[in-house]
Amino acid sequence: MSTIAIHNSLTGRKEPLTTLEPGHVRMYVCGMTVYDFCHVGHARSLIVFDVVRRYLRHRGYRVTHVRNITDIDDKIIARAAENGESIGALTERFIAAMHEDCAALGVERPEHEPRATEYVAEIVAMIGKLIANGYAYAVAGGDVLYSVAKFDGYGRLSGKRLADLRAGARVEVDEGKRDPLDFVLWKRAKPGEPAWDSPWGLGRPGWHIECSAMSVALLGDHFDIHGGGMDLKFPHHENEIAQTCAACGSKFVDTWMHNGFVNVNAEKMSKSLGNFFTVREVLPHLRPEVMRAFVLSSHYRGPINYSDDNLRQADASLERLYVALRDVVPTSPVVHGAATEKFKAAMDDDFNTPEALAALQALARDLNVAKGAGDGAKAAVLAAELVCLAGVVGLLGHEPEAWLRTRPAKVLGDGTTAAAEPDAAEIDALVEARMAARKARDFKESDRIRDALLARGVLLEDGPQGTSWRYR
RNA sequence: GGCGUCGUGGCGGAGUGGUCACGCAGCGGACUGCAAAUCCGUGUACCCGAGUUCGAUUCUCGGCGACGCCUCCA
Numbered sequence: 001m002s003t004i005a006i007h008n009s010l011t012g013r014k015e016p017l018t019t020l021e022p023g024h025v026r027m028y029v030c031g032m033t034v035y036d037f038c039h040v041g042h043a044r045s046l047i048v049f050d051v052v053r054r055y056l057r058h059r060g061y062r063v064t065h066v067r068n069i070t071d072i073d074d075k076i077i078a079r080a081a082e083n084g085e086s087i088g089a090l091t092e093r094f095i096a097a098m099h100e101d102c103a104a105l106g107v108e109r110p111e112h113e114p115r116a117t118e119y120v121a122e123i124v125a126m127i128g129k130l131i132a133n134g135y136a137y138a139v140a141g142g143d144v145l146y147s148v149a150k151f152d153g154y155g156r157l158s159g160k161r162l163a164d165l166r167a168g169a170r171v172e173v174d175e176g177k178r179d180p181l182d183f184v185l186w187k188r189a190k191p192g193e194p195a196w197d198s199p200w201g202l203g204r205p206g207w208h209i210e211c212s213a214m215s216v217a218l219l220g221d222h223f224d225i226h227g228g229g230m231d232l233k234f235p236h237h238e239n240e241i242a243q244t245c246a247a248c249g250s251k252f253v254d255t256w257m258h259n260g261f262v263n264v265n266a267e268k269m270s271k272s273l274g275n276f277f278t279v280r281e282v283l284p285h286l287r288p289e290v291m292r293a294f295v296l297s298s299h300y301r302g303p304i305n306y307s308d309d310n311l312r313q314a315d316a317s318l319e320r321l322y323v324a325l326r327d328v329v330p331t332s333p334v335v336h337g338a339a340t341e342k343f344k345a346a347m348d349d350d351f352n353t354p355e356a357l358a359a360l361q362a363l364a365r366d367l368n369v370a371k372g373a374g375d376g377a378k379a380a381v382l383a384a385e386l387v388c389l390a391g392v393v394g395l396l397g398h399e400p401e402a403w404l405r406t407r408p409a410k411v412l413g414d415g416t417t418a419a420a421e422p423d424a425a426e427i428d429a430l431v432e433a434r435m436a437a438r439k440a441r442d443f444k445e446s447d448r449i450r451d452a453l454l455a456r457g458v459l460l461e462d463g464p465q466g467t468s469w470r471y472r
Numbered sequence: 473g474g475c476g477u478c479g480u481g482g483c484g485g486a487g488u489g490g491u492c493a494c495g496c497a498g499c500g501g502a503c504u505g506c507a508a509a510u511c512c513g514u515g516u517a518c519c520c521g522a523g524u525u526c527g528a529u530u531c532u533c534g535g536c537g538a539c540g541c542c543u544c545c546a
Binding site (some may be wrong): 042161165168260270272299303316443 | 473475476477478483484485486487493494495496497503504505506507508509510511516538539540541542543544545546
C-alpha cells in the first residue's frame with residue numbers, strides 16, 4: 001500500500017504520513033475567533049482540512065479531528081462592548097453562524113470543538129507547569145509571560161531567529177517584560193472584563209495557550225497533525241510549540257500543515273484591508289459546491305485568487321462533470337479503475353486536489369465516450385466511480401438534473417436580485433410547444449422558442465430521448 | 473531591514489531533466505434541421521541572465537518582479 005506524503009511546514013519537505021497509533025490520525029486545526037462572520041478565507045481553511053479529514057478516512061484511517069473555538073479575547077471583548085451585547089451572547093451568535101456556514105459548505109463537524117472558556121482549568125494548570133519548569137514568570141501586575149529565550153527551538157517552525165525578531169520588533173516593551181518577544185500566557189483582568197480565578201489573580205488566558213492546553217487535553221501531548229492558515233505559523237503556532245514542549249517535555253506535533261491565503265486582486269483577503277467577503281453574503285449567489293470546487297482547483301498551500309471569473313470557471317468545470325452524469329444510473333458496487341489510481345496518487349501526494357480533479361475530468365471524458373457509443377453498462381460503471389471519487393472530496397453530491405436545473409439568484413450590479421426566471425412548469429410547456437413545432441418542421445417557430453428561453457437563461461438541448469433543459 | 477513563498481500558453485492551474493496535465497475561452501472537424509452538449513484535432517507555455525548537463529521550464533548561482541510573515545488574522 002502506498003503511503004500518503006504530506007508537506008511538513010516544520011521541516012519544509014514532504015514526508016510520509018506516520019501515525020503514533022497505527023491507523024489513527026489525531027489532528028488539531030485552529031478554528032475561529034468568534035466575533036464576526038466567517039469570510040472566504042476561513043472557508044478555504046475549513047474546506048481544505050475537511051478534505052484532508054475526508055481523504056484520510058477514505059484511506060482507512062480513523063480520524064480524531066479537533067477544531068477549537070476561541071471565545072474569549074481582546075477583540076471579542078471590544079466587539080461586545082461596541083455592540084452593547086454580552087460576551088456570551090456575542091460568541092453564541094457567531095458560533096451558531098459559523099455552524100450554519102459550515103453546514104452550508106458541506107464541512108463536516110469535527111469530533112471535538114473545544115472552547116477556550118471551557119478549558120480554563122487546564123490552561124491554568126499548564127501555565128503553572130511552565131512556571132515550575134522555569135519557562136514562565138509572573139509579573140507584578142498579575143500577567144504571566146512566557147520567556148522565549150528559555151526555549152531552545154524557538155523560531156524553528158517559522159524560520160526565524162530571535163535576534164532577527166528582536167531587530168524587527170514593533171511591539172512596545174511592556175513593563176515587566178524581560179524580553180520584548182516574551183508573550184502573555186495569562187492576562188490580568190481589567191475592571192469589568194470577564195475573569196477567572198488563578199494563582200496569579202483574576203484574569204484570562206492569552207491567545208496561544210488555549211490551543212496548547214486544549215490539544216493536549218483532547219489529543220495528548222504528542223499527536224500527528226496540526227493545521228491552520230499560513231498566518232498562524234508565526235507567532236501562534238511557534239508559541240504553541242514553545243508552550244507545549246516546555247510544559248510537557250514532549251515532541252508535541254509531528255506534521256504541521258498550513259494552507260495558503262485567499263487573495264483579492266493579488267492581495268490577502270483580510271479584515272484590515274476591508275477586502276473580504278463573508279460566506280453568508282456570498283453563498284446565496286454561489287452554490288456551496290462551486291465554492292468547494294474553486295478552493296480545490298488550486299493546491300492548498302498556494303495562494304488562490306477570489307474573483308468572479310475564477311468562480312465562473314470553477315462552476316463551468318463542475319458543470320461539465322454533472323453534464324457527464326446526466327441520464328446515467330451509476331452501478332451499485334463501485335468498480336475502481338484507472339481513474340481511481342490517478343486520483344489516489346494525486347491525493348496521496350500532499351493532497352494535490354488540482355491533479356485529483358483532473359482525474360475526475362478524464363473520467364468524465366471516458367464516461368461521455370461510453371455514452372456516445374451507446375455503451376450504457378460501461379457508462380454506469382464509470383459514473384459510479386466518478387461519483388464515488390468526487391464524494392471523497394465532497395463534490396458531486398447532487399442529482400445531476402437537480403444541479404443543472406437549479407441556480408442561485410443572480411445579483412445585479414445594483415445589488416438587487418434579477419427578475420425571476422421561468423419555472424419548470426413554464427419551461428416544460430414551452431418545450432412541448434417547441435416539440436410540436438419541430439414535428440411540423442416549423443423550425444422558425446421552434447428556434448424562436450429556444451432563443452426566447454435562452455434569453456431568459458434557459459438552455460435547451462435536443463438529444464436522442466427528446467429535449468432537455470438547464471439553466472445557464 | 474530580516475525571513476520566506478512564488479513567477480507556466482488568452483485566463484485559471486498541476487507537473488516534469490529529454491512523450492501527455494486538466495478546466496475555461498478560441499479555432500477546425502464530426503454529430504445536429506440549425507443549435508447546445510459530446511467526441512476528435514488544434515496553440516512553437518514555462519520571468520531574465522549565467523552555470524551544470526548530450527539535453528533544463530524542471531537542478532545551481534545571480535537579477536528582476538509579485539506576494540506573505542516579522543503586530544491581531546484561516
